Every structure is written in structure tokens, then in C-alpha cells.
Amino acid sequence: MIKYLQKQNKERLDKFNLPSFTGKTKVMVMEKDIPYDLGFLGIKEVVKVGSYAMHASWTAQVIKLINPEAEIYASKIDFPQVVDYCIKNDIKIINASFTCMNNSSRREALKKFYDWGGIFVAASGNESNRDVQFPANSEHTIAVAGTNVESSVSQELDVYTEGNIYVRNKDEGFFHYYNGTSSCAPVIAGCISLILSEYPSWNCEDIRKFLKQNSKSYDEFAGVFSFPDSFEIEIDNPKNEDDNMSEEIKFKDIKGHWAEKEIKEGTEKGILKGYPDGTFKPDKPLTRAEYIVAELRKIIKRKE
Template sequence: MARLLFLTFLFFLFSATSDAKTNYVPNQLIVKFRTPFLSSPEIDSIHSKIGAKVVYERRGKLPDSMDLVLLPDNVSVEDGIKYYSDDTLKPVVEYAEPNYRSGEITGWPVSPKMSQEQLSSILTDRLHLSVTSDPFFKDQWALLNKKHADINILPAWERSKGNNTIIVAVVDTGVDYLHPDLIENIWINKGEIPGDGIDNDQNGYIDDIHGYNMLGRNADVMDVDGHGSHVSGTIGALTNNSVGVAGINWNVQIMALRAVPGDGDETDADVIESFMYAARNGARVINCSFGKYESGIAVKDTIDEIGKLGVLVVAAAGNSAENVDKIPSYPAAFTSTNLITVAATDSDDSLVWWSNYGAESVDLAAPGDYIVSTTNKNTYSFYSGTSMATPHVAGSAALLLSINPNLDAEELKDILMKSTTQLDELNGVVKSEGRLNLGAATGLLLESMALISN
């Protein structure tokens, strides 16, 4: 049983640097080759002519067409791009680009604390119902509240409570896989023997029992911040277990991919590798509660590639109160058909003042303000941000897959978009003009399945 409930309100903020030239990893390039692929020796020969060295621990872990290379100290990133963009290489090299990172960010600051009066005002909007035995369910307004500004969870739970064959990858700061409200819904790589130092399943990763740490190049996916654990609880905290909170999925597998440091300074290569790991190891949904102002086309190409494997990527729109159509943040602004981007609403069914938006780039909204969920070391916290809205959509996608695992990513996205609760305030603000409604989504899915069977 948790001993402490933190009232913490965390925003995941995107911020640009004043000097874009510093916004990538020095001396690194992501190089994509055209299909049909050259042989490895032929590719290595192209790299060697400029003195570039392949990061071999990444080869085969990015898309097959991509290499991460290290440039020699006397070759700048700009000069490296010029080399790979030369007309003589155009028949075989599609592009070369920097390995972008977040650059200088302001962190994930705690918002001003609420007064007791403000807190009480929010609590009165919540329903104190014995729907589950989870003690903090009464505080989960996003699942159920008096104003019906929730995701309409009860009809959905009547149809499915999830399925532990569905894997959701959380690309984040890690996951507290020992949290008592998460432990039974953590993905276990059954092809791997823990702690023996051997890549038993020959997937290129040693001892990856619960996922992988792209930053440390090891299997330690324990959360360093609490952010990834909070996201995971929304997707699939153990439910009706008399502990903590309820997850959208009572049964699910959460795969932990640690690619976002505590300061949010993720790189494109780490994100790309995480996406490929998730897809190659069975994940059907990837939650991305992160973003940045600069990103390479390699990330979009990777999203497109895993879409062919039926993987839906769910991305946070960002918390800068900006129009993503005009000021893009990534991966939210990419146009991949298997990518769904999420803005945040509050308990009044209004777009939260800090939420990014975009009539073309942002697909739908979901609750993201004062969301209670699991955090590190057997604790629970209230966080705010599109980071918190995103797992409501990712968890909903997983629940839909538990009803029909044969849905492809585009079909999943279509159902989520078409079933939103239409809100005047979201007209012209998000593409669907609505807020996530999981009850309606499960109903729409069952209707479509009935039509097909008839």
C-alpha cells in the first residue's frame, strides 16, 4: 500500500535553443541508403572515404536502411552532409542528417502549488463511486467525473478490461517495474534469461527482460524521474486490487524503453532505435510523452516503417500554448498515417491554457490536467501536461486491440478520431474537433465488427 500521495504538477515543456547549430550531437550523422540496399562492405567503403566510422552496436537496430556514423574530428557535421549529398552518391544515399537532440531545455518544472480552496474545487468535480476498489479512483476525474469531461470508461470496461497479449511500449525515462501497482502488467521477454549476460533470444540485446536502456546501452530500465512510471500507470496500472489507481487496461503488457534522460535531452538515434525495438519485439502501441522543436526526417521514416507492422505511435502535442501547424514540435508534427497527436483538456472539457494545438497537426484532445498516477518507489502523484493526455489515448488504443487485435494502425487511429466527443471549443483547434471517448470508440469498433460478420 502506498504511504505517500504527492501533489506534484509536472509539465513536460519543449524549448528551443537560441543556436540551432548546437542542437545535435557533434560528429554524428544518421545516413539513410536507398533500396535495394548495398552490401555492408560497399556501405562501409562509402563511409571510410570520409573517415566516418559506423556505430556498429546500432547497426541492425535502426531501420535496415540506416546507419549512425561517427565523423572524424576534422570533419564537421555540415561537411559530412555535403559529402553524402554529393551527386556521385545520390543513386545510393537518400540523405544524411544530424543526430538531433533537444538541446537546452528548461526541464520539467513544478507548477505553482494549489491552495486548499483550489484543490477542493477540483475534487468536487470528481465522483466518489465504488466502481473499483482502487482508493485513488475517486480522484481520477479523467476516467469518470460529474461534468462528463472524462473518457467515458465504464461502457468500455463492460466490453473489455484489456488483454495481456497486447504490448504497449513506453518510450520515456524508464518505468518502475517493481511498483506494486504496475509489476504484474510489466512486459517480460520470455526469450531471455535474466542476468546471465547472454543474448539468449538473439535479438541483439543482452538481458533485456523488461525492455532496454538506449542511453546506458544496458537492460536497466528503472525509471530515473517518475515521468515514465506516471505515464505507465494511466495505460495499465493494476485495477480493482485495493491499491492506488486504476489503469485504462486492467490487463496489458508495458514495455519499458528508456530513451529520455531526466533532463529531456533525447536524441533522434535513441528514439529511432526505441521505435524499432518496440516493433520488432511485438509492441502494437508506442507512447511518446516527449517532443522537441527539431527532428530529422529519419524519425518520420521510422514511424512510417513500423506502421507497416501495425504499430500506432501516440505523441504529445506539447505544452507551450503554440499552434503546431505554425511552430512544429516533433514527433507530433509529422504526417504519418500511423501517428496520432494529442492535446490536453481539463475537468471542464476545455483545452488547457498551456496545451499546444493545431487544426492539421494535432488529431484529438484527451484529459491531461491534474492527473493522478503511479510514480517511483510505491508513490502516486498528480501531474499535468500533454504527457499525461497522451497515455489516455495510448491506453485506449490498447483496449481497442484487446477487442480486435487484427486492427491495423490506421484503423485504430480512424476509430479513435471518429468516436471523439465533439466540443465547440475544439472546433478548428484539433483535427477531429473532439476529446477522446473510449466508451464510444469501443461501441464503434463492435458495430464495425458486426457489420463485417454480417
């Protein structure tokens, strides 16, 4: 039975066309209730994934299914405190699998996190006859609804995904069917954690644009997200061939690097390319695909 349920999860996750890499990014799971027997009080401890059948654990497990290397933190709802903690500890993603009352202190905290560069992912709500609910309806969040669950939808919605994921309860031999938009938000949070592992400088608007550009049309409000096929080797910075290359090569992370001169020379010759966020990541190991692309470019240049 367990293998069957794991197979069901895999079939669902395969629809997201997940890239082959994972990344050590931090994600804060903010919840209405964090029980004492999960082993964490407030926002001090990392979630023990699968340790107890509670909402926070289910949410954390979904994120871990998407990005196994994600480092998960958890906190009860306290928007100002959580935002300050995340900024202090460089946690760029907050997942909110709940809806709650809208007030000024919460709105101010969302804006503060947004302005800092954080990405706040929120479930739209499970009432199909209502507009997207708070905090998802804020302009400073990524609002997520489900294609296979009852969802609150309106113009504030950013993206659809599939929910209803099987997660473990305290008894490792028993699975829980985690459903509703609560299960959809951490899918997108997990995807964003993968994106940030490659493009750590991206902010909420960069992520929103990426999600929408890679979503297939669903309804008048938003589309269904999945990763593009070429995500892990999509490293080109489009530019006019007639431009002065030397003037344009201004990667923000190579100044003073021991290979700065060679990187610029390789880029001028079209052998090397940078990342869409304006970085080169000079110390990041090449993936096999990136190496092949670079070698092919050298061969093509020699033939020209």
C-alpha cells in the same frame, strides 16, 4: 487522502466510457530519461509500475489505469532502435510523452513503424502559443492534446482527452499529480491498447478513424474522444440484404477452422456477425452481451 485521490481518478476515467473488458496488449513507453534505479536498461525490461517517481513510471501507470492487463516496455529515445525492437517483438503501440528535434532518421523510423502497422501515440506539446510539435506533428503518428492542460494545437492534431492524473511515487503512500500533455498521450495509448485487444489487425489509420468518429466536437482541430456505448457488442458488418451472402462471407480467420461451415451458415441466416476488421475470431470467448445478441437474433428469425 489516498482514497480521495483514487476517487478523483475514477471520476476522470469514467468520462472516457471505458469498456468492461481489458486486454493483454503490448505498449512501448519511449522516454527521454530511463533511470537505472527503475530496474530496466534500454528496452530489455518491463516497467515496474509505481517503483519510482519518474516520467516513465508515471506514463506506464496511466496506461495501466486504462488497461490493467497492458504489458509495458520502456526505452530511452532511439527511434530506429525502438521501432526495430517493437517490430521484432510485435509491440504495436509506442507512447511518446515528450517533444524532440525533428530529423531524417526519426522521420524514417516513424514511417517504417507506420507502414508495418504500428500506432505511434505522441503528446502535442505544452506550449499553447505553438503548433503541434514533433513527433506528434508527423502524419505517421496519433497527436494528442488535453482539454484541461496547456497544449500545442494545429491542424496536425488528432484527438483531445483529459490529462492530469494522480499516480504513485516510490513511497506508496504519496501521490504525484501527473499533468501536461505528457499525461494525455498515455490515456489515448491505453484506450488504443483496449481497441487492439478486440481488433488486433487495425493499423494507425483504422485507429485514427475510430478516434475521430467517436470524438465530440471541441474546436476547429479535433474533438474529445470517449468509447461508444455499444463498443463491446458492435460486431455487425453492414451489408445489403439483397446481396448474395455466400459470396460476401469471407472472414479471413475461419478458413480451415473446424466450425467454418457452421459459421458461414449462421452468418447467412443473420444469427452470427463478424467484426468490423473482417475477422470472426472463432476461438474468442463470447461476452455475455454477444451471447444475448446472438440468441435474440435466433428468436427473431424463428418469428419471421
